[in-house]
Amino acid sequence: MDDLAAALEMSVSGLTRLAGRSVDQGLFHRVRSGRDAQGWNATLTDTGFARLEAAWPTNLASVRRHFLDHLARAAPSTRAAYPVRNVLLRLHGPVGRCGHAHAHISSTRTFVYTAAVILSVLLALVLLAAAAPKVQLKGDIPGGLVARELSAGLVRFIGVCELIAAVGLVAGIWWQPLGIAAAxxxxxxxxxxxxxHLKWGDYRDSATRSAALSPVLFLCVAVAAAITLAASL
Structure with missing residues (x-):
């Protein structure tokens, strides 16, 4: 009882009175301490544990309201809050339906965020590979674009935009709004x-169709990256 009183920042006499009322309500019973003949241990009964189990969702909501919500407002786009959030969910989640629901939401959000990271990194790598020759105006791709009535300045501008987008996608892993904008x-x-490609009939020509389908594929990746980043906010 002395240890419990110290943990609760209560006097021993005050805790003794509270314990007496709780014993009368059947919430726990007192047993002699095995270490101290004059000491008592407080042991929860089944009724007491059921009362504690019912109170856990309220306790978790209070922790969220007084701590996690303030952390989220202070740094709304950081992942720093998630380790704390997950620890609390592991502590409270197994107890009661409310905990299970929050744990399920956290697990789903983690899966979505992981998918967003994979898609963002994949798309950033593709953009870097595509941007390098355009910025330098070297290779077959910039030459082919210039031959198709695109100015060298426009080709280089497209390459710069691709580089900026690649950087934005990587940075968006930590700050999702930037990643969404980049995607x-x-x-x-x-x-x-x-x-x-439509203008030049590349989809009708079997020789150029495969290359022309690449933008369609990566458009799907870009849309998926934007959606998963938004869903992980």
Whole structure:
């Protein structure tokens, strides 16, 4: 009882009175301490544990309201709050339906965020590979674009946009709004590429169809990256 009183920051006499009322309500019973002949241990009864189990969702809601909500407002886009959140869910989640629901939501959000990271990194790598020759105006791709009535300055501008988008996607892993904006910008670039291929009839020509389908594929990746980043907020 002395240890419990110290943990609760109560006087021993005050805790003794509270314990007496709790014993009368059948919430726990007192047994002699095996270490101290004059000491008592408080042991929960089944009724007491059921009362504690019912109180846990309220306790978790209070922790969220007084701590996690303030942390989220202080750094709304950081992942720093998630380790604390997950620890609390592991402590409280197994007890009661409310805990199970929050644990399920956390697990789903973690899965979605993992998918967003994979898609963002994949798309960033593709953009870096595509941007390098355009910025330097070296290789077959920039030459082919210039031959199709695109100015060298426009080709280089597209390459710079791809580089910026790649950086935005990587940074968006930590700050999702930036990643969403970058993925949206990539989608616009890819729609322009699809329109370019349509203009030149690349989808009708079997020799150029495979290359022309690449923007369609990566458009799907960009849209998926934007959606998963938004869902992981």
């Amino acid at each position: 949206t910008g990539v989608a616009v670039l890819l729609l322009g590429a699809i329109g370019h």
